[in-house]
Amino acid sequence: MLDENLLASLRAALAHVREPIEIVATLGDDPVSAQMRDLLETIAAQRPDAITLRTDGDDARRPSFALQRPGQPARLRFAGLPLGHEFTSLVLALVWAGGHPPRVEPELLERVDALGGGPYAFEVYMSLSCHNCPDVVQALALLALRNPRVSTTVIEGSAFADEVRSRGILAVPQVYLNGEPWVAGRTTLAEILDRLDTGAAARGAAALDAEPPFDVLIVGGGPAGAAAGLYAARKGLRTGIVAERFGGQVNDTAAIENYPSVPETIGPKFAAALEQQVRAVGVQVLAGQKAKALEPTGDAAGLHALALESGATLRARTVILATGARWRNLGVPGEAQYRNRGVAYCPHCDGPLFKGRDVAVIGGGNSGVEAAIDLAGLARHVTLLEFAPSLKADAVLVERLRSLPNVTVHTEAQTLEVVGDGAVVTGLRWRDRASGAEHLLPLAGVFVQIGLVPNTEWLEGAVARNAFGEIVVDAKGETSRAGIFAAGDCTTVPYKQIVIAAGEGAKAALAAFDALIRQPVR
The missing domain is CATH 3.40.30.80 (Glutaredoxin)
Incomplete structure (x- = not known):
């Protein structure tokens, strides 16, 4: 065996x-x-x-x-x-x-x-x-x-x-x-x-409140945050990483095959290696903590204040925002009601639960087409719905998808509603945008694969963001506020890839170090 x-x-x-x-x-x-x-x-x-x-x-x-x-x-x-x-x-x-x-x-x-x-x-x-x-x-x-x-x-x-x-x-x-x-x-x-x-949360918050100020405080433990922590700590700076889930969205990645020097690995293994490395260089990892608000230079000492949902407040001379992104929701009736009861976002995790049943995939980019190909090996039938007139995935993936006998593709398809019986998903209602005709598709599962949303809502008023919610940064990763930097998928930097996020994190840490050595001695 x-x-x-x-x-x-x-x-x-x-x-x-x-x-x-x-x-x-x-x-x-x-x-x-x-x-x-x-x-x-x-x-x-x-x-x-x-x-x-x-x-x-x-x-x-x-x-x-x-x-x-x-x-x-x-x-x-x-x-x-x-x-x-x-x-x-x-x-x-x-x-x-x-x-x-x-x-x-x-x-x-x-x-x-x-x-x-x-x-x-x-x-x-x-x-x-x-x-x-x-x-x-x-x-x-x-x-x-x-x-x-x-x-x-x-x-x-x-x-x-x-x-x-x-x-x-x-x-x-x-x-x-x-x-x-x-x-x-x-x-x-x-x-x-x-x-x-x-009682653990209250005790933990009190302990965090007592922490002395950090030289560099990083919000987010994905590739950008980990790289920033590694580079900051190696400069001898007191460095902390606040991470609700260390590794971030990398934990949801089934296979990583395009990171230089790493021919092939899986997301959780890659995330664990990141955490082990940053801890080894002395970074203080504050796991299981979620940021609530940022007040730049919020006190007389010129320190930035980061409020956590646990009730604690951390202070730092510089802050690097590396909060990443999350799966985008459909925003249609029934999606929230049937989440984890037929509405899913991870075909690798939940696909086996739909073996021999009919499912749909929403989204025609690489993620959606890869999900449909994966599910076709398990489900009885897979229906892929794409809002645009054509699939946006790589040609080799589209060719593979169209070769599968148990997959149906609908373009110009607008998802209207996830239908259920009160307990689980039973169908999906969608509209053909070309003809205007509406259809009810009986099925057991809906896999949503329509892109990412930056995790930046909590930064309202703290730093400048664009219309998509991405933090606006310059070539050094500096934001609109002095002493506040940002890196990775939460920023305006194009191409949301692990290797790019890691490079941007390293750059932001070096920029923070450069800013710190130019601050007056207190």
Whole structure:
């Protein structure tokens, strides 16, 4: 089941297992159970001195397996095969269960161990092609392995399709707590702890308020913000990065194949490497924080004040805005109502949930056409709707799209409404702009791929923005306010690409350094 590269990685990881582990499997006679048995036997064979495989489990979900210490109750279970993007989650769970310490900030581990209340019974639904799922799976697995008040079951959606349909799950990751829907979408360990420990936010805000001023404070942890942090810290400047989600939209990128010196990688892996690098040079990463308002030179010392939604305020001599962008919404009736209930924005994450069903893709650019091609391998039929008279994607993608037998393309198509039955999407209403005729398309899912919107609404009145909301910058990344710089997808710089954002971030940091060395000594 595992190729030689995966087997070598597994063998190297299991060398870190220090204490005995039991794998207790609940298997059936189906093909997935046979695959699970093969996988678990392979794992146990790598460390027979430390790993024992039992097949006498009696869990309600079949096939599944629990990881536990001998003589202790099972608190972590995988239902279905944790392969694809989740193979790393399985390997980490094995080494953590075997006593190897996780690479997590000490303060976070202290919060995990000290978490009270409960009991907390988590169920997390994932798909093997979802690149946002591993963060959630690994966070909840770590909680279960370290805190006896927590149990976690990781469920591979396609292996338990009936269960997924009965709960109306149409997007992953989807987390249930004690049998009730709890959180959908990517979330971090810190955010999970904040939700469980309601006093954590107030304590964190008080600690942030006490922070001394930064030389450079960066808002946003994507490629632009990370590059800015790296360059600023290497100049010896006290540097901080405020990031709601480190890596930004890169985390939602399935494949990166055009970054110089990196032939191929995936978004979450690239984002993790960015964070590791900036932390290594001494950048203070303030994760899970969202900016609320910016007051340039807001006090007598000439410091800029950045207010956070947590209630804290940070101060800095210079600020670099690198807030990136987000997927643009359709803005039609039904879109918000059925988000994560048939309306989706990530075909890689949520596509497997629509296997054998009819779906639509809105948008004829590269993202939309790539999504339609991807979904055509899973869905029964894909309908692509493009508002313009022709598709805007690269010719090679359009040629590939039109070669697929289960794809229909409509240009000059205006989306009017996402239709549903109150629980899930059942159709899409659209108008042919050429003829004026309206159509109702029965389907189960709508994937929106119509471009980006800069995350700059919160900067109203702070810096100049253009009609599209992009921050206006000059050749050095300077904004309309002295000491405030900007970089990446939130700015007027054309071509929204990772490599361009990183270069602009480095440039903004150098410009901030240049401004700082010319300030009067205080």
